[in-house]
Amino acid sequence: MMKSRTRLAWEQFRKHRLALIGGGILLVLYFMAAFAGFFSTYDPNFYTLTPAFRYAPPTPIHFRDPDTGRLTRPFVYRLKKELDLNTFTEKYTEDKSKRYPIYFFVRTPEQPYTIFKLFKSDWRLIGLGEEATREGARLYLLGADNFGRDLWSRMVYGGQVSLTIGIFSVLVAMIIGLLMGGISGYYQGQRIHLSLPLLRLRTWQYLLAPPLWLVPFRLPLLLLSLAVWLGLAGGLLYSLNLLMALSTPWEKAFEVIFLGAAALWMVLNAFVLPFSFDPDDMVMRLIEILSAIPGLFLLITLRSVFPSDISPLMTFYIVVVILSFIGWGGLARVVRGMVLSLRETDYVTAAKALGVPEFWIILRHILPATASYTIVYASIAIPSFILAESGLSFLGFGITEPYTSWGLLLKAAQDGGFASFADRPWVLAPGFAIFVAVLTWNFVGDGLRDALDPRRRR
């Protein structure tokens, strides 16, 4: 049955032409990012200061032999830099004394790279070869940045960050969202106890219940409950004490009443009140809290909460975690709704009756049923995370040098301001890459939605 459903979905998906095209482009993009070393022309951090190539334009590629006028192997000339003191821009002219042919499948032993950090290689799809590089000839397909680093290579490598950040963030967000949504929906109405009141009979019934060998493991729970609740009460009383010093007598009365009552309630939790709550309520409040705080605020402050004395690559993972921390609420809410109805279905009731562990029921029976929605969610959410990364870079909180991402490259273009539009439009290419990635992911997302939603079939 599963198979036929998958096939049905695939047939639907194939009818969605934009989705197919989008999927194709995405495959190419991800393939290039995966084998970035091969598709880049230089190491993304390769630059020389003599000769310098600050903001060099794309190297003109010649196809015709200037002497004979016939078609020949494509070649480039060396670029010479001059500073135009009238407009303060660099001007590059071709030094036509020597031609540098472009080769396919060249080796660059001085600039080796790794594939997935596992295999070492120095084959590149196209290039001029090491000899030409040493002589100061460059093949800039998309120009150079202010260091003179090849923008095309940086863009190919930047794709590794920009294209995966969405997927990783969505994966993390999905795990949190599914788990929270699942718990929230499945346990809705079943209260969880968070205190073991010392003076209640039920506490001791629970603690001393058979099997007896578990008793020594349960006793620490009692101590934990006591420690937590009394600790909370103590903390509150301590701050009440500090607060009293700053208050007028009238305020003091209020503070004693409210904070005192709260502290008393906590003490009671430790001894007589069995404190319990509905996990559904808890999760829903948590989502509300997260959605109430402006995303921009969370992004920036959480970014600075994390220890930042770490390698720039770690910042990548931190950004992933923050993005997903912000993004899981919406999914959890929908999943909760689906689980609420799913848990009443016959097969779940049957599994329960058979004594299947609850965790297993959620994992095996309930969550798979939400799969089609989850897949669509993922394909729609990924592009928005890609955009979020570029926003984060715009604010200077994204990934940092020497690593790069499309967002970081776009920020460099934005910092250049109007000069980026007027003098060197090719620096906008990373923006175009973001555009294409987001666009194609949306195509795929739409295709998936149409394919997986039976009501939308046509």
Next chain:
Amino acid sequence: MKKTRWIIGILAIAALGFAAAQPFTWPSKWTTAKPGEAKRGGTFVEATISDFRTMNPFLSAEATNIPDMMNLNLGLVMRDPTTGEWIPYMATGWEISKDQTEITFKIRKGMKWSDGEPITADDWIWTYKIHMDPDVGSNSRDSFFIGDSPVLVEKIDDYTIKFIYPKPDAEAFAIASFTPWPAHVFAPVYKAKGADGIKGMWGLNEDPKNIVAFGPFVLESYRPGERAIFKRNPYFGEWNKDEAGNPLPYLDRYQVNIVKDTNAELAAFLTGEIDYMNPSTVEHISQIKKAMNAGKLDATLKVNASPVASSQFVVFNWNKKDEPFKEALFRSDKFRKAISHIINRQAVVEVVYGGLGTPMYGSVYPVLKQWINNDAPKYTYDLKKAAQLLAELGFTKKDKEGYLVDSQGRRIEFNLATNAGNAQREQIAKLIVDAGKKVGIKINFRPIDFNTLVGQLLSKGDQRPFDAIIIGLTGGGLDWPFGSNVVPCKGNLHMYNRSGTCIDPRETLMEKLYYKGRTTLDFKERVKIGYRLQEVEADLQPIIYIAGPNYHAAWNNRMAGFHPDAIISSIWGSFELPLLYRAK
């Protein structure tokens, strides 16, 4: 002798109870306009990047603020931008006591606040008192201290005021040049409600009608996050004239737009919405220049007018008790000189500032030309010399990965931190890291949060948490360009060594020279001490200076009356606001 007689003459007039106006004449050499050429009327529009925070002069802490825009930081004395010397402004003259610890100023007569009240000694006295109240939290409070002892201000009579310094001080006039605020507005509130009363005054919601100043313009309106508009203060013209005797300012209005994005500021300048800007990047300059060349913008552009008064530098941590190898390395001047040799300052200027910057080799900003000792040794980019110095330290062999090691196989490796998000510093760091690799030094770049960075930099004791940091400082006086909390070993910005005591004898010498210079009143003598200090500093290389950007100015040609080229700089700016006028 002559001056004294003059003051006596003024006293005689005062005794008659006749407050004659004593106008101050703004010299023509401060502007490109000829006397009498300027037209009257019109508005001058500028932009600032950050919104205003308050209108209260006692609370303002940001670089551009409304109180300064009204009173232009003017006080009893001001500096002549053509000579850098102090000249009387709101005072008519002064007398320095024999032991050089007291200065008595005669206050100019006939000056009035924008509400028509006369300006008298009380205004200075109360301004001083309120700034000095620690509960007010004024940013200026510390400027009234020399070391830990405060400067005292006394009123002799309504038009005479005396400053008493704990010891002779090179910055005595700078301290006395603070801007007065109306005592008749602030004193009654301060007397009645104290510091809290002052804090509650002149917030951004204050009705501009209640704002009182003496400068050329007073606030007319303010829209949060958008703009502040100032209108001409008619009383200013009564005692401020140009050389032709015309009252100043010429303009009717002065407007400051708040523009948070530099691209938006450029757009506003290109389309003529604002009259003036300081383009900060070579991209902005080239855009302005192109628009001018194409005849789409009639403007004047002054590129590379001067270096800016700020610095970028690398500082190493001398307090690493837990890592004696690193500590010894960082405390070695040979090592620091080697690092200076691997910093390609020219490349920093080219790559980071687009060619429009100035390399730096010492703590004195290049813009302070009269203070720069060009004979102090410079450790310029030279990888061979760096390698040689490191070899002298015992690092002669290279390990498998190509990094230098000593006889015990210990590598030169350290973390280089700067604040994340600062693209320029990150690029400087990249150049250093890459050059270090060429020599065989392993430098790990760590961009970290600004506040964490500051916390690490300013931590105290024998064990501090960082290796090396790239950061910058701004500010620094014309009178004595060395920082009171930077040079002395106990200073909180003595960033390389915060153990509280001097470690290197040259540190002790620098501290001694600092205090000697600070208490030397003769300018030439002081410059000599400054030169000596720079030589010691160059030999010690406690902080390795890198480079700074240059100052550029651009204005729309419908405005005129700007500074002559010689005095356009990051210190003097590009214009004197009262002398600006609208040409078209």
Next chain:
Amino acid sequence: MGTYLLRRFIHVIPTFLGATFFAFVVLQLTPGDFLTQWELDPKIRPETIELLRHNLGLDKPILVQYLIWLKNLFQGDLGYSFMYQQPVMQVIWPRIMNSLILVGLSIVFLYLIGIPVGVYQALRPYTLLDYIISFLAYFGIAIPNFFFMLILIYILVQFKFAYGWIPFPIGGMTSQGFEQMGYWQQVKDILWHAILPAFVVVTADMSSLTRVMRGLMMEVLGQDYIRTARAKGLWERSVLYKHALRNAIIPVIATIGGLLPALIGGAGLVEVVANWPGITPLLLDAINQQDLYVNTGLIALSTLLLIIGNILGDILLALVDPRIRYG
């Protein structure tokens, strides 16, 4: 309905306390505080900074600071801004109003353009125009809006160079001489400034709303009751607007409540690029400078609005959709 609303309002309390306390804790966990930036100023002595830290109450435990803030909140006082040295409400209120204009206008754009375009597409699906609109909608989603705004500003500058005038102002909210204008002129002036940024802000949302609307409308048009209505011989216009649109629009209405916090959340980075004096530039400043009470004040307000927005959304939904009842 009454008990339902009451229950919702009771839920407000833990959410509100949770969000504000969370913000407080996160803000305090970030290294340094408002005064850290002053420590690098060579003019200020460290003793002065310690004194100020004490005066601002930043040396107290987090919980105490939070309780003080809460106490003041009950007295209608959102605290004191360190940056501006005045009450938070006075600082953020004008900014909220400015953002409100921008976001309000963009919401008008959203529904005024998004719904009709989506409906039009649904009525003529798979035509050339449908494809063009769909593509434009994708375009709107795929471009980072702060970058879109920069492109528009660049185009405006070039327009000015070419023709000597500009159809829209370059950034800002009001023209020079705004104070001297009459009331309606002022309104016109602000709207004129707001059109471009509002359009940029709304591109992404408008694109998805168009697509959602198109999908919903097509779905409804395929339902049996529409066929029945048509078969009964009802006017096509009546079928479309009275039956189809009314049903298709229900889910869209449910989302209106969620837009309320966005109203004060500001228009994001577009406000920075377009130089709109809204809440985002202030928030960025406040975060960078760690102006504690401006941050928590904003979060407190947006939490309240979010909750009210959700409740309003529910009520609206109940009003439009007769099937929904709250007990």
